[in-house]
Amino acid sequence: MRHHAGGDAMSGDATSPEATGLGSAEAAARLAQYGPNSLEVAGRESWVVSLLKRFSNPLVVILLFAAGVSALTGEAASFAIIAGVIGLSVLIDLVQERRAEDAAAALRQRVALTVQVLRDGQWGERPAAALVPGDVVRLAAGSLVPADGWLLEARDLFVNEALLTGEAYPVEKTAAAAEDDAHAVFMGSSVVSGTARVLIAATGHATRLGEIARSLRREPPPTAFTLGIHRFGLLILRLTVLMVLFVLLGNLLLGRPVLDSFLFALALAVGLTPELLPMVVSVTLARGALRMAQRQVIVKRLSAIHDLGAMDVLCSDKTGTLTEAQVRVVRQLDGTGAPSEEVLDWAKVNAGFETGLRSPLDEAILAAPGAMPAGWRKIDEVPFDFERRRVSVLAEREGRRFLVVKGAPEDVLALCVAHRPAGAAVPRALDPAARAAAEAVFARLGEEGFRALGIAWREVDVTRAHIDTADEAELVFAGYVAFLDPPKESARPALAELAALGVVVKVVTGDNERVTRRVCTELGLPCEGLLTGPELAALDDEALSARLGRTTAFCRVTPAQKARVIRAFRRAGHVVGYLGDGINDAPSLHAADVGLSVEGAVDVAKDAAAMILLRHELGVLAEGVREGRRTFANIMKYVMMGTSSNFGNMLSMAAAVLLLPFLPMLPVQILANNLLYDLSETAIPFDRVDAEAVTRPRHWDMRTVRDFMLVLGPLSSAFDLLTFGLLAGVFGAGAALFQTGWFIESMATQVLVIFLIRTRGNPFASRPHPLLVASSLGVLAVAVALPFTPFGAWLGFVPPPPALLAALAGLTVAYLGAVELAKRWFHARHRSLAG
């Protein structure tokens, strides 16, 4: 990183670029030259690249191989159909997925990081991606540093560079003309406190983080959902390989022609592969994201939709979520509990001069009646952090310098050795009795539902220009400022709604236990158990796990403890969501299965979250949970289709090879069957979902998927055997009629079963989406009509007699009835699978 040309970065010259910023034209030129300020792989891949990529998919490779063999052996029909299958799956996949990605990206754009940039002499909000070297930006506590740059100006600037250096503690940065890390800030770090003006020197991949990112390429760890989908693919793959080997071997042992046997086995493999699964998953998720956006939830990571639906524990901070966050000062008391004007004056000095992220408490202090005390000048500060829970300011008035501390009362009181009651001229010693009295005042405030901050001060030598945390000692206690942060009216029904959805809400807050308990009670959240930070610190992981279930609120916890609570819930097997908006919430947002933040949150929190709520309302979240469950239910429908009749049919096909003197279906017919089946499924992402399917958390459960397959697969095979008997025994069918009959029966059973699988209850009581009805019945009509057409004849079909069609219809109805019974029995036993 070099200093941008243009001389001394620190010069205050009004005509220097640092004073007016870049001109728009210059900025546009630089953007073209340096590219966007982003670490994502440049732009989107072209159509050609993403098309070619699809041909490296193993499923497509199997298909291509089959097509090649067909072409070489002169099987024109097979070749045409396999080419059709490839074209269909690749094209649908490509078009749908790209449209879905575009939609999802557009949504993400709405919550993209923005920065305050100086351009053409004007400060304005711009996307961080549009930054170029030479830009001047403004940072404040809670900001993410958007690119690498030199500090033009820094006031009490502390940044967290953990991502770059691994150093967890904030480091102080100052402005100076020297090229040294102490005067620079880097992309990927975050501002903990203070403010700064930065001259951007490097953007995008040219940043230090860009270099690290290139060598590391950190992929996010796979979620339960992506793993589940992957395992499902593997299960099918194993079954396919087994079946293909079995069929091939059987055929060869029976002395059948090698090439025919091979083509047949290959067609079976094609029939079994869930080639539409990736498309169905991504399209369903993207549609889910769009619908959630209408319900005020922006999805940043698509697979989080599943996690939101699966979430059974929601941890949340208190301010803003459970309370209005419109804090008001209601009392100022000294250590004896008497009203005191002086306390608020000290508090105003502290709140007015601190440069960290203003909390709602600071806003309330500054908005409280009474002007900012006159004559004060700020000298230095020790910014707020969530471990110390206090902030100190060094300020001067009338030639005397004072350290003014404001923070969590119990912590501040512990640092005091004296107190000054209202009206007293000089401080008195804080003896045990006075201390106990002060603690009692604080306890009473909490019980009455007031939040409180402790205020203390100490006079220091007039030559002191700097302070650090060690100076926060031997203080004089001034008293308490008490605040009212009323519970949110809308939170009560939302909590009830979440409870009805099977989501348990836990409060994880840095605030104290009395206030928290009070808020819980007022919102009707039964506050069973309560753990405080110090208690938590004394518990090992095992002891903590044992307490989790009975604990509703975790109070006075540090940011690290918040994250520890989240991890403990996850270890106990819960799917955990975390909702928070502060710097202190970022570690927990990372640790949770699904991190949730709000639009007004600090950058670090928004960056760490998987979803952003556009309104800070728990009610919005309940809607999101329902939408997540709907999305998941539709994905499950596809999976259940694949594991039921489709699997069963392929199983029967393999068995039939051994029983029949001819092939039960010609390879090309299997492929036609598969192509039609795929077509019928393309409407699943649009389907409606039963209300019943969203009442409980649902999550991917491989065991249930497998069990379902083991019940429905054999059932479907049993009916196939009946069909064989009917065709061969009753109708005395030869090869062509047999194949025709079975083609129709297998199509009907595979396609129609969706109407049963899509609901756990009565299929007639649950209305499917018209598109799904059209695609399923349309495909079935084509399958039945096919043998009567010249194209059908070309595929080797013969027109079946009406009596056979009627018999097949009867068999299909009987099959569907049996599936319905098996489904009910299965769901009664397994209570955790999406319907």
Ligand SMILES: Nc1ncnc2c1ncn2[C@@H]1O[C@H](COP(=O)(O)OP(=O)(O)OP(=O)(O)O)[C@@H](O)[C@H]1O
């Ligand atoms: N501006 C401030 N000045 C002094 N002390 C503060 C300030 N803001 C917060 N504190 C102290 O730090 C504690 C923790 O902060 P805060 O309540 O914001 O944590 P949190 O975990 O985000 O809580 P919440 O669940 O309410 O959002 C507060 O209870 C208060 O005692």
Ligand SMILES: [Mg+2]
């Ligand atoms: Mg908070």
